[in-house]
Amino acid sequence: DIVMTQSPDSLAVSLGERATINCKSSQSVLYSSNNKNYLAWYQQKLGQPPKLLIYWASTRESGVPDRFSGSGSGTDFTLTISSLQAEDVAVYYCQQYYSTPFTFGPGTKVDIK
Amino acid sequence: EVQLVESGGGLVQPGGSLRLSCAASGFTFSSYWMHWVRQAPGKGLMWVSRIRTDGSSTTYADSVKGRFTISRDNAKNTLYLQMNSLRAEDTALYYCARDNNWSTFDYWGQGTLVTVSS
Numbered sequence: 001d002i003v004m005t006q007s008p009d010s011l012a013v014s015l016g017e018r019a020t021i022n023c024k025s026s027q028s029v030l031y032s033s034n035n036k037n038y039l040a041w042y043q044q045k046l047g048q049p050p051k052l053l054i055y056w057a058s059t060r061e062s063g064v065p066d067r068f069s070g071s072g073s074g075t076d077f078t079l080t081i082s083s084l085q086a087e088d089v090a091v092y093y094c095q096q097y098y099s100t101p102f103t104f105g106p107g108t109k110v111d112i113k
Numbered sequence: 114e115v116q117l118v119e120s121g122g123g124l125v126q127p128g129g130s131l132r133l134s135c136a137a138s139g140f141t142f143s144s145y146w147m148h149w150v151r152q153a154p155g156k157g158l159m160w161v162s163r164i165r166t167d168g169s170s171t172t173y174a175d176s177v178k179g180r181f182t183i184s185r186d187n188a189k190n191t192l193y194l195q196m197n198s199l200r201a202e203d204t205a206l207y208y209c210a211r212d213n214n215w216s217t218f219d220y221w222g223q224g225t226l227v228t229v230s231s
Contacts, residue, residue: 038215040217042218044158049221049224050208050218051221052213052217052219055217093157097217100160100172101174102163104157104159105157106157
């Protein structure tokens with residue numbers, strides 16, 4: 001199984017400041033035949049189901065604000081919130097869909113400082 | 114509007130069974146792979162199972178293989194999860210989720226809570 005890790009476990013950022021979350025996979029999730037990284041990011045607000053933010057490591061889902069961006073390749077990935085808003089308080093998860101079982105990172109909690 | 118509504122959760126004793134349902138609407142259900150994902154109280158997300166559009170292919174997490182069965186009825190736009198030999202560690206909120214054609218989950222239900230306890 002591909003093990004996903006995230007850092008930090010939690011972070012507190014001032015409104016309008018940048019938040020950066022890291023995700024690492026235990027093996028590459030880059031599929032060489034199509035040069036795509038099988039890595040997604042989800043946001044889960046308290047009491048709600050997760051919401052897909054980004055797939056293919058850097059493609060924003062329709063309707064997701066452009067302050068959310070994803071980067072990285074192979075085994076190391078980053079989710080950046082360029083200017084934190086109050087509504088961004090949530091837990092963020094990365095997920096690999098390179099192979100089954102599909103696995104999630106443990107989550108990173110983002111709060112307002 | 115895409116909607117996924119889970120039902121069937123509840124309190125069950127260890128070793129017991131439950132059948133979860135997920136009623137889908139607002140999209141062509143038969144065209145999408147579907148998944149179950151669970152979340153233990155206060156914990157992270159764990160993928161449980163997936164099923165192909167026509168039900169001909171299924172995949173499971175090792176921890177539920179042989180105990181859980183995913184199925185679907187495309188005529189009723191409904192996804193199912195039959196859970197047998199339940200254990201305390203199966204206690205979780207169970208979500209159904211739509212596959213956006215490359216195994217990420219673009220729509221989720223609100224979940225149904227399964228509690229396994231004596």
